[in-house]
Amino acid sequence: MRLSTKGEYASRAMLELSVRYAEGALHIRDISAAQGIPERFLEQILLQLKRAGYLRSRKGPKGGYFLAKPPSRISVAEVIRVMDGPLAPIDCVSVTAHDPCPREPYCGLKGLWKEVRDAVAEILERTTFEDMAERSRVAKARSVTP
Amino acid sequence: MRLSTKGEYASRAMLELSVRYAEGALHIRDISAAQGIPERFLEQILLQLKRAGYLRSRKGPKGGYFLAKPPSRISVAEVIRVMDGPLAPIDCVSVTAHDPCPREPYCGLKGLWKEVRDAVAEILERTTFEDMAERSRVAKARSVTP
DNA sequence: ATATTAGTCGACTATCTCAATCGACTAAGT
DNA sequence: ACTTAGTCGATTGAGATAGTCGACTAATAT
Incomplete structure (x- = not known):
């Protein structure tokens, strides 16, 4: 009955983005550092969440990831399903x-x-x-x- | 959040042994046939359940496996924990x-x-x-x- | 006694999934 | 144009999963 590391990382990343929702876009690096997630692995996870419609992103300097909708409208179930089925x-x-x-x-x-x-x-x-x-x-x- | 095949097979085998508790010992072959579980794989599973104290067995003709205690005293949680942690x-x-x-x-x-x-x-x-x-x-x- | 039946045990293997990494590419800002 | 930062596909290594095998031991029936 285990949750995959990917599912755990995804929920932690979404939590970080929710806590700092007001700050706007966050770099992969910052989320990775704050939550102790391997940067290159997190990149892949965030991309998957973006494709599923939960995140949006901006490239270049001042870029980063941010929630596509307010945290109150995203359930943990949705995120887990995207990552783990x-x-x-x-x-x-x-x-x-x-x-x-x-x-x-x-x-x-x-x-x-x-x-x-x-x-x-x-x-x-x-x-x-x-x-x-x-x-x-x-x-x-x-x-x-x- | 998945249950392993081993966990599923184990609970199905325990169910078969519980439904037919009154019959006494059942052969691996019979349980395997009744529940559609690969015989050689089931052998391993039953042995593990035996070592954990949930089953007992008898060798030779008229042998087989049977519950070590009544079905009312074995919870599904115990069996899953033995197989999947x-x-x-x-x-x-x-x-x-x-x-x-x-x-x-x-x-x-x-x-x-x-x-x-x-x-x-x-x-x-x-x-x-x-x-x-x-x-x-x-x-x-x-x-x-x- | 011995042949047969049926559980026991350890080792083995193939396949898959998971977690992670990499390199090259593309877009945005300065 | 240069730098920053997200995008994308491919690959890899380790470990778990699902399943197999052969040889051994114990119990029963004849």
């Missing part, structure tokens, strides 16, 4: 990539996997990057002023 | 293999991953193979008598 533990209960298995009718387990999928999806869909940015600010404030 | 999406929120990350204090995401882990664990821990066997019987009955 369906949230479902197995394909027979995937909403986005459903693939019925032959023993379908008697399978007592299907309902359980669906329950798991739904629980995960519910959490990740209701949580936006605005929520995450807010939590991040609170955590930081608490660690500075104890 | 921790349920947590990332190690910093794993109960069984906790591994704190350096950016811990400011990480706004940790709470979210913990929420996901807890939701998944709650479902898989409360569900036993008796529940699964029962659902399986109901599903079968419904498909026979429509």
